[in-house]
Amino acid sequence: NFGCRVNAAESNQFAQYLLDHPSSKPIIFVNTCAVTQKGEYESLARVRALSQQYPNFQIIVSGCADLSKIAHLPNVTLYHDKDKLSPIYTPKIKDKFSHSQKYLLKIQSGCTANCSYCIVPQKRPHLWSLPIDQAVDTVNRAIKHNYQHLIITGVNLVQYRYDLNNLLKSLLTQTKIPLISFGSLPLSCINQEFINLITSNRSRFVNFLHIPVQSGSDKILKSMHRPYTQQQIITTFTKLQNRGFDFGTDIIVGFPNETDDDFLQTQNLCQLIGFSKIHTFRFSPRPxxxxxxxxxxxxxxxxITNSRAQQIRKFIIK
Known part of the structure; x- marks a missing residue:
């Protein structure tokens, strides 16, 4: 599995599919990523290597990479309909992306946002959301299989149609899952109701939130088409800091026309907030x-991009 936790959840969904539709031939499933050029290259390189190493296996490939580049391989089958799989997998299937007591629940797929650097809306244009009653039922079944930690994930949780806060209220009142966390939480999901929910039920939420901000420069944020400003970032994180949360984030360095001053603003933001984890991405143009x-x-x-990637890591709080 390559890429995000949504991919990890979908790999588990495919495992469910294979259990429901057994094959007489041994199968390898590869879930690819295309968020960066490097990620896409590594995904497809792995498929090519597996194709040579296991010529008698059926290698099923899915995900966001350009699968036409490996369509010619003789033992490779492309799977384009991942969103048509069952949206949940049985709690009996262990999630190797995390650990045995963590259950990864995909509640949303698809994105129609317009971030200027992102290829995901091209790859996942169709919106889907897991109804709240199905989410509650799945979590209760997961608890029966000794899962203690629920990880909520989606391509863009802002576009979860049933409202994230309503889902959390139902999970808190209708399940006894001890611990809840989020794979990646968009800044736009964090309103006062959300803050009140997670702080008033503090013992049931992980004390860490991964909130991608991408840049600290208003000029770059605008060019990226991110739906917030530097001040909105600071205001939101300050509210959460006052409640004692720790943070991780994603930062893109080397975005087109990013000046030294733009990068300085990003550094200052990272220093002000104090992230315990920073995933640094060197900008790579996507088709x-x-x-x-x-x-x-x-x-x-x-x-310059490489230098900035090294510099930004210095602001990670140990």
Whole structure:
């Protein structure tokens, strides 16, 4: 499995599918990623290597990478309909992405946001949300199989149609799951009701939130089409800091036309908030995105991008 926790959940869904539809031939399933050029390259390289290493296996490939690049391989089958799989997997299936007592629940798929750098809306344009009653039922079954920790994940939780706060209320009142956390939490999900919910039920939420901000520069945030400003980032994190939470984030360095001053603003933001984890991504232009054209006009030198990636890691709180 490559990429995000949504991919991990979908790999478990496919495992469920294989159990329900057994094959006489041995199968390897590869779930690919295309968020960055590097991620896509590594995903497809792994498929090629497996194809050579296991010529008698059926290798089923899914995910966000450009699967046409490996369609010619003789023992490879492309699976494009991952969203048509059962949205949940039986709690009997262990989630190897996390640990035995953690259950990964995908509540949402698809994204129609317009972030200028992101290829995901091209790969996952169809919106889907797990109804609250199904989520509650699944979590209660997971508890019966000794799961103690629920990880809520989705492609873009802002677009969860049944409202994230309503889901949390139902999970808190209709299940006895001891611990709840989130794979990745968009800043726009964090309103006062959300803050009140997680703080008034503090013992049932992990004390860590991963909230991608991408940049601390208003100019770059606007160019990225992120739906918030630097001040909104600071205001939201300050409210959460006052409640004693720790944070992780995603930062993109080397975005087109990112100046030294833009990067300084990102550094200052990281220092002000104090992240315990920072996933640093070197900008890579993705096909048919607005940022791909920006990169042609205003590229940042790779040496500068690499230097900034190293510098930003210095702001991780140990």
């Amino acid at each position: 048919n995105t607005e940022a791909q054209e920006l990169y042609r006009q205003f590229p940042v030198k790779p040496s």
